Amino acid sequence: MDQHSFLFQATIYLAASVIMVPIAKKLSLGSVLGYLLAGIIIGPFVLGFIGEEGEDLMHFAEFGVVMMLFIIGLELEPELLWRMRKSILGLGALQVCATTLVIGSILLLLGLSWNMALALGMLLSLSSTAIVLQTFNEKGLMGTVAGQSSFAVLLFQDIAVIPMLALFQLLSNTEIIADAPVKENHGESVAILDQLPGWAQPLAVLASVVAVIGLGRFIVIPMLRLMAKTRLREMFTASSLLVVVSIAALMVWIGLSPALGTFLAGVVLANSEFKHELESDIEPFKGLLLGLFFIAVGASIDFALIMQQPWLILGLVFLMMTVKGILLWVLGKVFRMGFDQNAIFSFSLSQAGEFGFVLVALGISESIFDRETAGIANSVIAISMALTPLVFLINEKWILPIVGTKEKPEQKAADNMEEDNPVIIAGFGHFGSTVGRMLRAHHIQATVLDIDSDQVNWVRRMGLKVFYGDASRYDLLEAAGAHKAKILVIAIGNAEKRLELIETVKKHFPHLRMFVRSTNRYDAYDLMNAGMPHIYRESLDTSIRLAVDVMRSLGYRAYHAGRAARKFRLYDEQKMKELAAIHDEQEYVITARQYIEEIETILRDDLKDYDLTHDEGWDEASLIREANAQ
Numbered sequence: 245m246d247q248h249s250f251l252f253q254a255t256i257y258l259a260a261s262v263i264m265v266p267i268a269k270k271l272s273l274g275s276v277l278g279y280l281l282a283g284i285i286i287g288p289f290v291l292g293f294i295g296e297e298g299e300d301l302m303h304f305a306e307f308g309v310v311m312m313l314f315i316i317g318l319e320l321e322p323e324l325l326w327r328m329r330k331s332i333l334g335l336g337a338l339q340v341c342a343t344t345l346v347i348g349s350i351l352l353l354l355g356l357s358w359n360m361a362l363a364l365g366m367l368l369s370l371s372s373t374a375i376v377l378q379t380f381n382e383k384g385l386m387g388t389v390a391g392q393s394s395f396a397v398l399l400f401q402d403i404a405v406i407p408m409l410a411l412f413q414l415l416s417n418t419e420i421i422a423d424a425p426v427k428e429n430h431g432e433s434v435a436i437l438d439q440l441p442g443w444a445q446p447l448a449v450l451a452s453v454v455a456v457i458g459l460g461r462f463i464v465i466p467m468l469r470l471m472a473k474t475r476l477r478e479m480f481t482a483s484s485l486l487v488v489v490s491i492a493a494l495m496v497w498i499g500l501s502p503a504l505g506t507f508l509a510g511v512v513l514a515n516s517e518f519k520h521e522l523e524s525d526i527e528p529f530k531g532l533l534l535g536l537f538f539i540a541v542g543a544s545i546d547f548a549l550i551m552q553q554p555w556l557i558l559g560l561v562f563l564m565m566t567v568k569g570i571l572l573w574v575l576g577k578v579f580r581m582g583f584d585q586n587a588i589f590s591f592s593l594s595q596a597g598e599f600g601f602v603l604v605a606l607g608i609s610e611s612i613f614d615r616e617t618a619g620i621a622n623s624v625i626a627i628s629m630a631l632t633p634l635v636f637l638i639n640e641k642w643i644l645p646i647v648g649t650k651e652k653p654e655q656k657a658a659d660n661m662e663e664d665n666p667v668i669i670a671g672f673g674h675f676g677s678t679v680g681r682m683l684r685a686h687h688i689q690a691t692v693l694d695i696d697s698d699q700v701n702w703v704r705r706m707g708l709k710v711f712y713g714d715a716s717r718y719d720l721l722e723a724a725g726a727h728k729a730k731i732l733v734i735a736i737g738n739a740e741k742r743l744e745l746i747e748t749v750k751k752h753f754p755h756l757r758m759f760v761r762s763t764n765r766y767d768a769y770d771l772m773n774a775g776m777p778h779i780y781r782e783s784l785d786t787s788i789r790l791a792v793d794v795m796r797s798l799g800y801r802a803y804h805a806g807r808a809a810r811k812f813r814l815y816d817e818q819k820m821k822e823l824a825a826i827h828d829e830q831e832y833v834i835t836a837r838q839y840i841e842e843i844e845t846i847l848r849d850d851l852k853d854y855d856l857t858h859d860e861g862w863d864e865a866s867l868i869r870e871a872n873a874q
Contacts, residue, residue, distance in 0.1 A: 256293045260286045261535055276375050277633035279535050283542020294543045308533025309374045310492050311526055313503045317510020318523050328396055335579055336400025342571050343369035359415040363612045366408050368564055370597035373398045375632050384738040388696045390588035402504050405599050416610040436498050452498050460512030468518045484525040545626040549619050561627050569594040591639045595628035665689040668724055669733045670715035675761050676735030691724045716745040718752050726753045734760040739767050746774050772824040808847055815843050
């Protein structure tokens, strides 16, 4: 078979992913490192299945980053983005400016020209949006202080790419470097921003932002409504892809970052009724393209160049990641992050980013870099990205357990890992803390596990036993006394982490009775199919209680409203088990409609048949109101 044929290449990429990613996940290294290792193995240095075409693949696979930012935008409502403005404009701007200045100054002292040092400082100030956010999502860290701060910095970096592209043109050498390519326009389209005078470019950027917002509200949403009426899943998927691709193409045509444009479009559509449908349609494409991107990064590492100058390149990687890590640590302190969150924040953003490859290529075309400098820069970027999953692992497994948040020395009981508390609570957010306070009020001791170190510190001030870390880890559960405990309350917010924890407990602590939080009805189906008998939907009790209060306000007596609520809940819980077993969408809709009609009939009949004279003793307030009215 031709090694360069499409089918052969597709087979190689898919086989490498299928083999390496599960191995990496099994070793707790994360999927990102699995993809990177797959790229290295099938790349030119090892098996040689990928040659120069890997560079073309990089441009195609970078679209995975564009799709990822679109999905992130869908999860961020405009109000939340506005609340993050201080982190984005403050923390993000300080990180880019400080890193550019410090790294540029170091390179200037090492003998580089001022324009080359400044250009390298700018492109090395960027971090990898794809690797960092993918790793945070896998580890369930996006909701933490470190996750939100990292996202704010990454978002500002994506915005900063736009002025960097313009600055690179200003830094162009007047004397063209000998081996730099001559810039020619062979009929290729030129971005609109490049054709505008300097004073008009900010106005064009603002107009582009307004255009994306307008397209989202007045064109995209009506189009999606029209596609939804066709009841053809493939047409809605095609429409979802059209939204992302067209907005990315528009941004490229204008001369802006396509990732930034699709992120903005996602934010605009975050409040629409199609939010979850768009996310589910785009997610598979995003995952595959991101996997291709990570494989391409691994394959793009020039090991021949590294072997020629190993100490120089590895030394530059270490210098860059150390300098960025120190600067990020200082900024984390300025913004008052706790030790653990600051460590995660600093380590996670210490690498260079995928947009660095774009800026290096632009630097060559603008005669800022020679070929050798560009090759070294690309190697530093690729190696730092490949090392990021390992840096995460080192921080999680060795640094934080040793010097991170621990029990205070004066709390002697903390040193004794053989706890006899009957209850363990995994996750101590708004749901878990309510359970914990209720148990504490009744003198029931509980051990608390939480991944957010700031939350951990707050819990300790309440006097509860607490461990920091991922509750799905066997060793952490063992340290928390799971072998002696009787009950595990799973109150973690991340649905995937809940299922992962359930599997760990089934395997290692089968005696534990699990009481599991469910975010919504569909999450409850997954938990039921996982064999969980005790499931608690977050909104169920509150919504039923609200309905009871509405009924009482409309004149229903307290006992009857309470009786109706109990019947409704009992019936709903029974039918949940039947609905959880139905996977066909049409069958589910038909069955759900039947259940809705049944419960309405049951409650109406109960209202007619029940002798209301029996409930007077349950509702003194209504009797008093009736007496006063006479």
